[in-house]
Amino acid sequence: MPEGILCNKTPIKTDEQLKLVLSDSRGTKYYAEMLELEVDSDALWALIQKTMKSRTKTWFEICAHCGLCANSCFLYQVNGRIPQQVPSYKIQSTLGEIVKKKGKVTNEFMRHCMDVAWSQCTCCNRCGMYCPHGIDMGVMFGYLRGLLYSQGFVPWELKIGSGMHRVYRAQMDVTTEDWVETCEWMAEETEEEWPGLEIPVDKQNADIMYTCNAREPKHYPEDVAEAAILFHVAGENWTVPSEGWEQTSLSMFAGDWECCKDNVQNVYDAIERLNPKRATGTECGHAHRATVIEGPYWTGRPDGLPPVPYIHYVEWLAEALRTGKLKIDPAKRIKEPVTLQDSCNYVRNQGLKDVTREIISYIVEPGYFVEMSPTKEHNYCCGGGGGFNGIGMYREQRNVALRTKMDQILDTGCKLVIAPCHNCWDAIRDLEEEYEIGIRWSFLKPLIIGMLDVPEHMLPKDEE
Amino acid sequence: MFKKIILATTGSPASFGAARVAFDMAKRYGSEVTIFHVLGVPTKAFSHVVNDVRTGEEVEVDADYLAWVEEELKTTYAKQFAGAENAKIVLATGMPPREILREARSQDADLIVMGASSGDSAKYQRGYPGSTLQKVAKAARCPVLTVHRESASYWGGFSNILFGTDFSKQATSAFKFALNTARELDCDLTIFHALDISGKVLDQDQIEEQLIVARKRIRATYVPQMGDFKNFDIEVWEGAPYVEIVKLAREKQVDLIVMAHHAHELDAEKAKIGSTVEQVIVRANCPVVSVSKPDKV
Amino acid sequence: MYDFLTGPMLWLTFAVSFGGLLVRIVLYIKGLNQQLDRVAYRAHMGYGLKGAFNSIISFLNPVGARLWRIRPGFALMFFVFHIGIVITPIFLIAHNVMLQENLGFSLPALPTCVADILTWAAVVAGLLLTLRRVAFPEVRILTTGYDYLMMVITLAPFVTGLLARYGVGDYQFWLTAHIITGEIWLLSLPFTKLSHVVLFFMSRAQLGMDYGIKRGGMKGSSMSW
Numbered sequence: 001m002p003e004g005i006l007c008n009k010t011p012i013k014t015d016e017q018l019k020l021v022l023s024d025s026r027g028t029k030y031y032a033e034m035l036e037l038e039v040d041s042d043a044l045w046a047l048i049q050k051t052m053k054s055r056t057k058t059w060f061e062i063c064a065h066c067g068l069c070a071n072s073c074f075l076y077q078v079n080g081r082i083p084q085q086v087p088s089y090k091i092q093s094t095l096g097e098i099v100k101k102k103g104k105v106t107n108e109f110m111r112h113c114m115d116v117a118w119s120q121c122t123c124c125n126r127c128g129m130y131c132p133h134g135i136d137m138g139v140m141f142g143y144l145r146g147l148l149y150s151q152g153f154v155p156w157e158l159k160i161g162s163g164m165h166r167v168y169r170a171q172m173d174v175t176t177e178d179w180v181e182t183c184e185w186m187a188e189e190t191e192e193e194w195p196g197l198e199i200p201v202d203k204q205n206a207d208i209m210y211t212c213n214a215r216e217p218k219h220y221p222e223d224v225a226e227a228a229i230l231f232h233v234a235g236e237n238w239t240v241p242s243e244g245w246e247q248t249s250l251s252m253f254a255g256d257w258e259c260c261k262d263n264v265q266n267v268y269d270a271i272e273r274l275n276p277k278r279a280t281g282t283e284c285g286h287a288h289r290a291t292v293i294e295g296p297y298w299t300g301r302p303d304g305l306p307p308v309p310y311i312h313y314v315e316w317l318a319e320a321l322r323t324g325k326l327k328i329d330p331a332k333r334i335k336e337p338v339t340l341q342d343s344c345n346y347v348r349n350q351g352l353k354d355v356t357r358e359i360i361s362y363i364v365e366p367g368y369f370v371e372m373s374p375t376k377e378h379n380y381c382c383g384g385g386g387g388f389n390g391i392g393m394y395r396e397q398r399n400v401a402l403r404t405k406m407d408q409i410l411d412t413g414c415k416l417v418i419a420p421c422h423n424c425w426d427a428i429r430d431l432e433e434e435y436e437i438g439i440r441w442s443f444l445k446p447l448i449i450g451m452l453d454v455p456e457h458m459l460p461k462d463e464e
Numbered sequence: 465m466f467k468k469i470i471l472a473t474t475g476s477p478a479s480f481g482a483a484r485v486a487f488d489m490a491k492r493y494g495s496e497v498t499i500f501h502v503l504g505v506p507t508k509a510f511s512h513v514v515n516d517v518r519t520g521e522e523v524e525v526d527a528d529y530l531a532w533v534e535e536e537l538k539t540t541y542a543k544q545f546a547g548a549e550n551a552k553i554v555l556a557t558g559m560p561p562r563e564i565l566r567e568a569r570s571q572d573a574d575l576i577v578m579g580a581s582s583g584d585s586a587k588y589q590r591g592y593p594g595s596t597l598q599k600v601a602k603a604a605r606c607p608v609l610t611v612h613r614e615s616a617s618y619w620g621g622f623s624n625i626l627f628g629t630d631f632s633k634q635a636t637s638a639f640k641f642a643l644n645t646a647r648e649l650d651c652d653l654t655i656f657h658a659l660d661i662s663g664k665v666l667d668q669d670q671i672e673e674q675l676i677v678a679r680k681r682i683r684a685t686y687v688p689q690m691g692d693f694k695n696f697d698i699e700v701w702e703g704a705p706y707v708e709i710v711k712l713a714r715e716k717q718v719d720l721i722v723m724a725h726h727a728h729e730l731d732a733e734k735a736k737i738g739s740t741v742e743q744v745i746v747r748a749n750c751p752v753v754s755v756s757k758p759d760k761v
Numbered sequence: 762m763y764d765f766l767t768g769p770m771l772w773l774t775f776a777v778s779f780g781g782l783l784v785r786i787v788l789y790i791k792g793l794n795q796q797l798d799r800v801a802y803r804a805h806m807g808y809g810l811k812g813a814f815n816s817i818i819s820f821l822n823p824v825g826a827r828l829w830r831i832r833p834g835f836a837l838m839f840f841v842f843h844i845g846i847v848i849t850p851i852f853l854i855a856h857n858v859m860l861q862e863n864l865g866f867s868l869p870a871l872p873t874c875v876a877d878i879l880t881w882a883a884v885v886a887g888l889l890l891t892l893r894r895v896a897f898p899e900v901r902i903l904t905t906g907y908d909y910l911m912m913v914i915t916l917a918p919f920v921t922g923l924l925a926r927y928g929v930g931d932y933q934f935w936l937t938a939h940i941i942t943g944e945i946w947l948l949s950l951p952f953t954k955l956s957h958v959v960l961f962f963m964s965r966a967q968l969g970m971d972y973g974i975k976r977g978g979m980k981g982s983s984m985s986w
């Protein structure tokens with residue numbers, strides 16, 4: 001059985017297929033089928049020849065085998081420094097071999113590659129900063145994931161994840177109607193406390209368009225409400241698109257390049273349609289990376305930029321606080337030791353290290369902010385990046401990976417962690433669940449709402 | 465008035481009191497009851513793995529699991545099911561308060577019935593302040609009836625309603641609900657205000673004076689709304705509001721307390737001390753209805 | 762023999778070596794692809810070059826990159842090794858005398874004792890780097906025979922040069938050996954991993970442009986390597 005019913009080289013394109021794969025608990029049958037999946041060496045090699053150019057080839061050629069990248073990788077550190085976790089080794093023994101053998105590799109080898117690509121690398125790109133030659137294994141693993149996906153060797157959850165994106169254009173089964181309905185619902189719920197608050201859907205020519213993570217409408221719609229409150233208080237002329245509101249990309253984690261493109265195009269289409277001056281997204285790292293940092297290239301934009309300036313939520317917040325659109329009541333600032341999790345996806349990948357600290361300077365009483373070590377672009381991955389959080393099969397490895405962040409947090413002595421990224425937030429929640437170190441963690445939105453100095457006229461008229 | 469009732473439950477003994485009230489109401493007033501159970505909080509990806517609400521363990525939500533939970537619930541409520549024609553079970557995954565609100569909204573429910581601890585397990589509380597009850601009570605369009613104690617003195621049906629007011633906007637809605645219920649079910653209604661003197665030093669004359677003012681205010685605010693409804697009574701006492709309400713309820717053998725819910729505060733610590741209604745819920749010996757919106761009264 | 766090696770063969774070696782390196786540079790640049798690499802090289806050349814410059818300079822400076830700062834021992838070996846390897850042959854008196862004789866110009870020359878020290882240091886550092894390969898598991902797992910071969914090719918002219926310099930045994934023999942190994946050294950540059958003499962700059966520049974354009978440079982945030 002070269003191609004399975006559940007596990008095959010074809011992406012999930014229909015709702016039926018999606019439901020079918022989803023109904024296979026824990027992917028038991030899916031992974032069983034994978035054992036039989038045939039490798040199409042010719043197609044694999046053709047794809048490599050087409051897509052592997054001088055950058056990657058050179059990286060393989062000039063790698064000095066010096067092992068300097070070893071210590072830069074948190075997975076190497078946290079897994080007892082076994083040599084099999086050295087980034088250079090990980091990529092050479094997988095992608096390197098496939099290339100060397102011109103794609104003529106076995107099913108077993110492909111499954112091994114899958115394990116390495118999704119459970120031994122989170123594509124955090126940290127090693128790239130510590131290689132004297134500038135070899136970025138994170139980038140190469142991203143590439144390897146694409147090759148594996150094209151051959152059907154991808155963890156069950158991510159096959160479904162990119163299937164969701166293909167079918168629903170969102171990482172979960174949230175339809176356009178569900179989304180619009182959620183916006184209405186949240187507006188209704190919030191309006192009472194914030195008179196005049198609206199969640200304008202599909203408003204033309206707004207100053208800023210907001211996009212989010214499907215998990216928010218699906219499970220945490222208060223996050224949408226919180227965004228609305230902050231836009232409302234800041235007096236922002238904003239909107240959300242009815243279509244193209246989902247900013248995340250599990251397809252990026254899965255290596256489903258075609259789907260990545262489709263997702264981002266959908267968001268850009270919303271921008272074209274509504275013509276906002278700018279756009280911003282929720283407190284999510286990989287969503288920003290997908291839509292703003294990598295997206296323009298997937299869709300083939302020659303300037304490498306989205307159609308309008310597309311800022312991360314932390315940039316919007318910093319700006320609103322800086323310009324006084326949002327005011328913090330100094331009495332309500334955080335007065336306990338607090339630390340900040342720098343997300344790889346917009347700190348190491350877009351340098352947004354200073355804006356978050358600017359926000360901190362407004363909301364934390366001076367003297368209470370403690371940096372993690374290392375920090376900023378040198379910070380370690382939360383432990384759950386690159387899809388690691390979501391893959392059942394690698395749960396154990398993921399839990400081990402969380403220890404790096406745990407130690408970093410413990411070293412700060414803080415009990416409160418600000419984590420302006422969905423993935424980091426999840427990883428930190430899980431790490432508390434797993435290791436119970438007694439910490440709390442939060443996105444920025446709820447913290448800021450709790451500290452706002454709200455102008456008199458925005459408060460609900462008093463009851464009496 | 466009680467056409468659609470949502471019984472938010474964990475299926476645990478703590479929710480039996482709530483279930484008893486809900487099913488009884490269904491039988492008496494011909495309501496449709498939805499036994500609404502949130503399986504758990506999704507831990508990763510697309511909600512297929514959840515932390516089970518009761519055990520806190522991670523489980524995979526698939527057809528087998530769903531069938532099993534449904535069976536469990538049916539057994540748990542077997543007795544009640546027997547008499548209730550219009551009962552169905554709905555299962556969902558997500559954060560319990562959110563999903564309860566979502567279901568209430570999509571059904572346009574008239575009443576949500578919950579045990580005071582419906583769906584609170586330490587596991588998914590983390591990272592989100594406020595209890596399930598607080599969140600539901602705060603945001604629900606319809607009144608929320610809570611039965612905290614299993615032993616609550618509920619003998620079936622309502623005959624004696626206590627409405628506690630603080631004259632807030634929400635209290636107006638709560639009053640309408642209390643009045644409509646009293647009318648519909650032919651109950652006695654006590655309108656009560658507690659003069660909050662905690663932390664204040666007042667001499668007896670001042671207290672007396674304020675009690676008279678409050679009494680007048682009740683007359684001016686609520687009596688005109690009652691039209692031909694005459695089974696009411698007005699009480700104004702001084703003291704800590706939640707204590708006085710519970711005391712009075714006990715004295716008068718009240719079987720339903722109606723109050724406004726208007727805690728803006730979601731921070732669990734602050735809200736717990738701040739909100740009278742929550743204190744009442746914990747202490748009262750009968751069901752308590754909290755009302756915060758004017759829509760479904 | 763000597764005449765051939767220092768005559769036509771030397772010219773051929775230079776031509777192949779430097780020509781080859783030039784070809785490597787050109788091929789590298791031609792093989793860049795804005796869409797596959799996801800870096801808009803052309804559109805934002807200014808930012809790109811700034812990032813490239815930052816990236817290269819940081820790693821040529823022994824305290825410029827965090828990598829070097831947290832690994833001072835390795836940094837020392839690396840810089841001693843490479844300074845010895847790159848500087849000595851170019852500014853060596855003996856080589857420049859030959860340059861003068863053949864082409865009529867020469868570069869400033871290093872004092873002999875400095876050249877000696879640099880050469881010795883390079884050899885010792887090279888041996889230590891090799892020792893690392895055996896000693897540390899994280900390096901051992903990466904190491905292949907090819908890596909040792911590279912080190913042998915790299916050090917051979919230095920060792921033979923030293924032997925000739927000190928007149929150990931037959932000078933003529935060692936000199937011939939030196940010239941042969943020297944030419945092998947040069948010829949290896951474009952065809953082996955030693956191509957990193959130029960590709961290091963290419964690769965660092967590429968990642969520097971990535972950071973300079975896409976990964977923060979255009980947000981005005983400069984990467985601290």
Ligand code: HEM
Nearest residue numbers: 849850855876877880918919922923925926940943944946
């Ligand atoms: C291919 C043509 C070459 C010729 C004709 C040549 C010639 C010479 C001569 C005549 C000496 C002086 C020996 C003495 O002191 O008596 C010398 C020394 C030296 N050569 Fe070369 N060489 C060549 C290539 C190279 C290359 C490619 C390298 C480096 C990789 C190199 C590195 C050295 C070093 C390091 C010394 C000096 C050792 C010391 O002074 O301690 N040579 N070479």
Ligand code: HEM
Nearest residue numbers: 064066132133839843846847890911912915955957958961
């Ligand atoms: C300006 C030119 C050069 C630069 C920027 C450069 C840079 C580097 C870098 C970054 C490494 C990796 C780190 C390490 O393992 O030490 C390296 C390694 C190495 N380079 Fe170079 N290099 C240059 C010239 C050369 C030349 C001319 C040779 C000899 C032909 C050479 C031979 C080596 C060798 C043998 C290694 C591996 C060292 C080891 O075994 O650890 N390099 N070089």
Ligand code: SF4
Nearest residue numbers: 063064066067069131
């Ligand atoms: S640090 Fe760079 S050159 Fe050294 S082994 Fe790692 S990838 Fe190769």
Ligand code: SF4
Nearest residue numbers: 073121124125127138
């Ligand atoms: S990208 Fe991150 S996780 Fe992957 S090998 Fe490099 S340092 Fe390790």
